[in-house]
Amino acid sequence: EAQVTQNPRYLITVTGKKLTVTCSQNMNHEYMSWYRQDPGLGLRQIYYSMNVEVTDKGDVPEGYKVSRKEKRNFPLILESPSPNQTSLYFCASSLNGRPSYEQYFGPGTRLTVT
Amino acid sequence: TQLLEQSPQFLSIQEGENLTVYCNSSSVFSSLQWYRQEPGEGPVLLVTVVTGGEVKKLKRLTFQFGDARKDSSLHITAAQPGDTGLYLCAGALVTSYDKVIFGPGTSLSVIP
Numbered sequence: 642e643a644q645v646t647q648n649p650r651y652l653i654t655v656t657g658k659k660l661t662v663t664c665s666q667n668m669n670h671e672y673m674s675w676y677r678q679d680p681g682l683g684l685r686q687i688y689y690s691m692n693v694e695v696t697d698k699g700d701v702p703e704g705y706k707v708s709r710k711e712k713r714n715f716p717l718i719l720e721s722p723s724p725n726q727t728s729l730y731f732c733a734s735s736l737n738g739r740p741s742y743e744q745y746f747g748p749g750t751r752l753t754v755t
Numbered sequence: 756t757q758l759l760e761q762s763p764q765f766l767s768i769q770e771g772e773n774l775t776v777y778c779n780s781s782s783v784f785s786s787l788q789w790y791r792q793e794p795g796e797g798p799v800l801l802v803t804v805v806t807g808g809e810v811k812k813l814k815r816l817t818f819q820f821g822d823a824r825k826d827s828s829l830h831i832t833a834a835q836p837g838d839t840g841l842y843l844c845a846g847a848l849v850t851s852y853d854k855v856i857f858g859p860g861t862s863l864s865v866i867p
Binding site: 742 | 786788790795796797798799800803843845846847853854855856857858859860
């Protein structure tokens, strides 16, 4: 089954404790992206990757890191999480970027930072 | 400031009614997508429009892309309870080709 998977689905952590949210897709998609969704603010892009070893900042990259060493995986790293990073996070992938950006989303990771 | 505005923000209608939701911007998009999201789940792609003036139909859903590629609309005919959800529009700006911008969404509730 074609899908985007994320782990963990739920995570509660404390300020400053490094964490990684994994994302994997089995569709051989080139474009992958991370978003956070907050009430009243909608979905905002954190980082995106056009292909292996190619990553770039979205609209809200501060406090996050990503890597794209393999085509299928695109982990999101929070080196020192803070409470303002409490949010619902989605990973997405697309066969190619330009021009259509038809994205397939993972099920989401709900992160709480205390 | 939202680059993509959606209206209305909330909509509650009776089963069988028709409705239209709008997605507007002052910026030009290379393409625009519509997604539906249900609580606790990721958005699911409904359609992509690329050409100005384009109209696409998906069963009871009709999508239109404005001639200037700055706006779009989604019309639902004879709404059903299964149409309930958050409708999101998203697009890639021609000026920043690889970034995708999402609108804040229209929350639709269809009452049986």
